[in-house]
Amino acid sequence: MQSNQTFAEIFQARGVSRRDFLKFCTMTSVYLGLAPSMVPSVVEAMEKKPRTPVIWLHGLECTCCTESFIRSSHPTIEDLLFNMISLDYDDALSAAAGTQLEDVRRKIMKDYKGKYILAVEGNASTKDDGVYCMVGGDSFLNTLKETAADAAAIIAWGNCASFGCVQNAHPNPTGAAPVSEIIKDKPIVKVSGCPPISEVMTGVITHFHTFGTLPELDRLGRPKAFYNTRIHDKCYRRAFFDAGMFVRSFDDDSTRKGWCLYKMGCKGPTTYNSCSKIQWNGGTSFPIGSGHPCIGCSEPNFWDKGPFYTRKAEVSFLGSDSNADKIGIVAVGAAAAGAAAHAAVTAVKKAKADSSEKDKA
Numbered sequence: 001m002q003s004n005q006t007f008a009e010i011f012q013a014r015g016v017s018r019r020d021f022l023k024f025c026t027m028t029s030v031y032l033g034l035a036p037s038m039v040p041s042v043v044e045a046m047e048k049k050p051r052t053p054v055i056w057l058h059g060l061e062c063t064c065c066t067e068s069f070i071r072s073s074h075p076t077i078e079d080l081l082f083n084m085i086s087l088d089y090d091d092a093l094s095a096a097a098g099t100q101l102e103d104v105r106r107k108i109m110k111d112y113k114g115k116y117i118l119a120v121e122g123n124a125s126t127k128d129d130g131v132y133c134m135v136g137g138d139s140f141l142n143t144l145k146e147t148a149a150d151a152a153a154i155i156a157w158g159n160c161a162s163f164g165c166v167q168n169a170h171p172n173p174t175g176a177a178p179v180s181e182i183i184k185d186k187p188i189v190k191v192s193g194c195p196p197i198s199e200v201m202t203g204v205i206t207h208f209h210t211f212g213t214l215p216e217l218d219r220l221g222r223p224k225a226f227y228n229t230r231i232h233d234k235c236y237r238r239a240f241f242d243a244g245m246f247v248r249s250f251d252d253d254s255t256r257k258g259w260c261l262y263k264m265g266c267k268g269p270t271t272y273n274s275c276s277k278i279q280w281n282g283g284t285s286f287p288i289g290s291g292h293p294c295i296g297c298s299e300p301n302f303w304d305k306g307p308f309y310t311r312k313a314e315v316s317f318l319g320s321d322s323n324a325d326k327i328g329i330v331a332v333g334a335a336a337a338g339a340a341a342h343a344a345v346t347a348v349k350k351a352k353a354d355s356s357e358k359d360k361a
Contacts, residue, residue: 061122068195118151127175162190194297267296
């Protein structure tokens with residue numbers, strides 16, 4: 001794979017029409033939250049800039065992030081994605097293996113020093129010098145440090161690399177640690193999820209390729225364009241939540257009617273991700289759409305925040321256990337109480353003003 005080819009050249013060689021190429025650029029701009037005026041910049045970068053070399057490492061993980069990535073639902077499917085970036089090293093997807101593949105990794109590090117992106121799937125064992133995760137006779141901990149040294153930026157791909165995931169859960173016998181706890185001197189973007197949505201990976205790399213910088217990040221280091229709203233805020237079951245209509249058993253009638261899954265442990269109200277907007281499987285569904293509560297897999301320490309199918313505590317709030325009539329009564333009562341409080345405050349202020357006037361007189 002030639003890293004000096006542009007995206008447009010690759011698209012053309014793959015038989016992608018100019019129309020589909022522009023659609024791809026526009027869609028990616030929308031995913032990134034860019035203004036329409038920025039679309040030409042994305043198109044120009046795709047047409048003129050050589051592809052960004054990417055080294056994709058695998059540590060302690062289950063490969064679900066790769067499985068998600070190769071099932072991307074962009075207009076030109078996964079074949080386009082494999083050629084959109086110059087994915088020159090990936091020990092899960094490369095035909096080469098062993099010493100031959102490791103030579104490729106070191107050649108990329110040398111030829112594109114300071115210019116390549118390091119994508120990391122999984123985390124590293126830090127206990128006993130990293131002996132619990134070995135790749136090619138060396139610890140993944142050493143491989144990660146070596147490859148990160150000359151990278152332009154790092155993408156922590158998935159919850160394992162971003163926050164630790166199940167390997168990092170209590171009692172963490174191997175000392176598994178996310179990338180940000182090991183590499184301290186490189187810009188890192190955390191594309192969390194277990195696995196994350198494939199389009200998010202494409203969007204992050206496109207942003208870096210177009211502007212030469214990582215996208216704007218939230219307080220946890222995730223790209224805001226994809227993690228700025230809660231799943232709950234865009235969930236199609238939100239109306240049932242507001243009406244206090246909840247599933248209480250997976251085999252009852254409310255399940256078949258698609259009521260809110262909050263009582264079944266859904267973490268949508270506390271989870272930031274794009275699942276309910278971009279969705280999965282060609283934009284057709286996501287776990288909640290398939291009848292399964294969100295387990296909060298894009299958040300830190302989600303494995304230690306169980307149980308997954310029950311709420312730890314019943315939280316009393318408007319609508320949680322009420323029907324429409326009760327909600328209306330509560331709302332009217334709250335409005336009346338507010339009006340009474342306002343009247344009381346006004347009366348006090350008026351009394352103080354009158355007293356002040358008398359004192360002046």
